[in-house]
Amino acid sequence: MAGPRRERLVAFIWGFFALFATGSSTAQVPLIIWSSDGLPPLASPAAGHIISNDQLTSYLTSAFSSGSRTVLLFLQDKLSKEDFTVFGGVFGNKQDSAFQNLEAALQSSYSSATLPALEWSGSSSILTLLQDKLGVSPLLVDADTLSHLSINTSVSNLLLINLPYCTGLHKSCKEVLHGNDEIIGEVLNFMKTKNVPYTAIYTGLQPSRVVSEISMPSQPVGRSLLQSVETGVKPPIMFNVSGSPCIMLWAQNISVKVSNTGQWINLATQTPSTTGSRCDNTNAVLVLNYNSQYTLSFMMSRRFYPVSARNWFTLDSVQLQYQGQSLSFIGSRFLTAPAEYSFHCQSVTSYQEPLLVPNSTNQVTSQWQLNLVDFQIQGFGLNNKTSFSYASDCSAFFTPGIWMGLVTTLVLLLILVYGIHMITQLTTMDRFDDPKGPTISVPQTE
Template identity: 25%
Template sequence: MSHPAKFRISILWKNSVVSKLRIHISAPPSTSLNQLILGKDVVPVYVWSTSQEDISTPALKQLDTQDFADHLNQRLESKPLVLAFTEENLSVEDFNDVQFPKLQSLGKSSEFIPAVQSPMKALKKVASNQSSLEDIPTRGSALVVIKLDDARPDEDRGQLLKRHDSRINEIYKEALKVRNDVLAVYTSHYKSWMEPEVHRVRRLLQEQNKDSPLTINVGPILLYASSVPTFKINNDDIPLEFVVATYDKSKDNVLSLNMNFKNASSKHNFKVVFNNVAGYWSLDNASYVESKQELKPDKSIVAPVGFSYHCTAGISLKNDDIELTFENFQVQAFMNNGTKFSDAYNCEMFFTAPIWSGLFVMAILAIIMIWGLVMIMDIRTMDQFDDPKGKTITINAAE
């Protein structure tokens, strides 16, 4: 007898847009995350409406086309105008307040479904009466498909989604001038992120500027740096912008942290490997995924399990050509779902250079003081000409 997987989703909204998506999955050991939500045509769907409807959102699972069609039928009972905004590709990672500042402010009710199989097939199935923006019917159900396929060669994906956010806002408001009952759907045909690895947790983070602290907390790994790391290839500085972090746990004693960065022209992904041996965890090696080059830390990063590792001076992962440097670095692996660092092992030895300097100065002062005390104790009374058997010389005050 097979046991169905159980799911729970928590969506945190910030400034009216998805800021963080937390997924809790309880499934049999034979069920992998890839089997559930990583199909190539499984895409997120965002739905909003002019009506205040109380329709339960499906629990997190891969909704097939028929399930999504049945869910849409509940919203189509009042025969609204359906606007379908379709991207060529879209993923959960694309939904944040940087790309879509206007989207969530539209409509009186909304819902976000992170994994739907072929949602456009379901839309065309339940709303067969298709129309166009120039010929919107004043009543009755109708489907208007707006294709957002106008990518420009001089813009990155963030700029593309921001521009589409503005266009969706304009078209939706124009439709409201014709109809007061509008149901809008924003989705795509394919995923923009394809990640085949298993045992993976993904967490969305806000876009960070260069000087903001870098904090990564995924699964049993917590990492902090005072700023986004500096990256050099052949001594040329390459600016980085943090995108997302994931982790893999293919073995009980091995953890892999995958850090994805980008800049204006390219992506830069790094993989850091932690090992757990004899009660101590260590960061022994890393790799630059794009060129498959191995990187080594410039300091020994080792701490007992249950402790963190801290280095104020920073650490570098490097080889002869590549260097990735973290300032004010602290990391802890193999945690028990904690969000705070435990007591830290520091990279600086107990007797640091300032401590040695202080001890040296104190030693010199102590030697001087001891020498002075010995000199004072060696002072003698000058009595070598006194005759102990002779008459004592007496001097009266009157004389």
């Protein structure tokens, strides 16, 4: 990778930490995980969102679900986001960074994930969690015992590397962090020399900086533009093939109503399974199986259109199944986007200006309704990305409000032009009557 590109990547990593540095006020530690084999995708958390221990447990469960693993746990006495923003060479100056080996490892790893704000609940929580997931006890490793270490890759291994943090006895925190970074580089080079696949985690026993929470008055003071703010955003639903994202879907609300129940059910509050989903270069099917006996299937296809000289994907249909009955909704021509984009629409419904039309005239199934709020989907062109591509929105550019503004502006412009034209057509008399001089006589002819 070229030097300027590497510097931009490093600046982005530490800038990412800087973005979250002022976003929360509870005790938290950052966690960085990278692997030489591969990791499941992790959606980028919203600004200020703190990853809970349950979320970390769920992610590590999916990461260590199959096969034996060799895990390297670099556990520093103290660590906070501010350590990266202060000593990490935020402006891309790699000579000024105290984490050069860590940056190189993230850059050369097969996959990596960054948790800028992980909920801190105790000094041994991450170590205990890894022991439970791997089923092995940790082996303490240092620079002296590293060269004599023998690793059996047929079983899981948990190698613990303790790293110090700066105290009053040290010259500076930057020198201590730089020394820890050298230890990380030595361990990773040893694993590379022995050709041992590994998963590495770098975090802290406790935060090095804790910002005290500011107490807020119980009564609101002054005006408030936002009455309520959501502290977190749920991740999108992803279907992976060989560990890489293939289909992504997100919706604020997925409401269905069938004739059997006669009431709306919001499926977005449930976690579905994607069993039965499939995707390739031309067709993609996302199947969402819910515990409440509902199943939603999104059928998408990709085609090349010579007129536009590019590939487009369309949401051909959505199938709703409930207790052995099913109804297919045909997608309108507006449910389309370039193949490398995602599709977004604020409202996709089967009623009231429907974009989904029921493919049945049966009286019972015609009472089934589907409503998707703030809906976004992408079935092609993800290319191992864990976030949506640029969204093509279903709403037209010239909305009724824009048309009203254009027409009003045109009318005012015509009035202005007419007024200027009238002013330019005004003329004056050739001669004027002077009261001090002789009067002007106008001869009359009969």
